[in-house]
Amino acid sequence: MGDRLLKSVVLVGMMGAGKTAVGKSVAVKLGVPFLDSDEQIEIAANMTIAEIFERDGEEFFREKETQVINRLLLEESCILSTGGGAFLAQRNRVIIREHGVSVWLRADLDLLWNRVRHKTTRPLLKTSDPFKTLSEIYEARVPLYGRADIIVDANPNFSIEEMAETVIKA
Numbered sequence: 241m242g243d244r245l246l247k248s249v250v251l252v253g254m255m256g257a258g259k260t261a262v263g264k265s266v267a268v269k270l271g272v273p274f275l276d277s278d279e280q281i282e283i284a285a286n287m288t289i290a291e292i293f294e295r296d297g298e299e300f301f302r303e304k305e306t307q308v309i310n311r312l313l314l315e316e317s318c319i320l321s322t323g324g325g326a327f328l329a330q331r332n333r334v335i336i337r338e339h340g341v342s343v344w345l346r347a348d349l350d351l352l353w354n355r356v357r358h359k360t361t362r363p364l365l366k367t368s369d370p371f372k373t374l375s376e377i378y379e380a381r382v383p384l385y386g387r388a389d390i391i392v393d394a395n396p397n398f399s400i401e402e403m404a405e406t407v408i409k410a
């Protein structure tokens with residue numbers, strides 16, 4: 241075990257920023273559990289995120305997201321990677337602030353687009369113009385992500401390891 245964390249480290253930011261990859265690396269380096277809120281929602285519902293959106297809608301998904309984040313942060317100190325929309329709701333920011341240190345993995349729109357453009361797993365991007373949708377989501381969310389405790393740049397020239405080290409130092 242590494243140093244005991246008093247609070248959890250909660251990674252927030254856009255889809256494609258690398259929250260899961262960086263979060264896993266931070267967890268290994270600190271010797272603490274890694275959890276992913278989307279993965280936990282899928283396990284609890286026994287459905288994929290895309291299936292939940294399709295069957296029950298985004299509002300239902302957001303309810304589940306809040307419940308899961310609450311449960312995970314109450315259970316134990318961990319490194320928690322959250323879905324891109326998780327930090328937008330005030331109720332989630334309150335829980336995260338209470339139990340964790342939030343880290344915004346900030347990435348440029350171009351980098352995000354390059355990472356998500358060929359993936360079909362993001363229901364919010366199933367539109368006639370996914371780049372436009374992503375840009376609009378990005379513009380709307382940046383001010384809210386900016387409320388995170390710490391900002392770490394997900395520059396493509398940095399390796400996952402380097403970004404994990406930056407998160408740990410910060």
Ligand code: S3P
Nearest residue numbers: 254255256278323324325362363
């Ligand atoms: C979402 C991002 C996804 C997932 C869901 C909604 C969002 O997670 O939670 O599709 O609102 O940006 P990732 O950020 O891990 O892709």
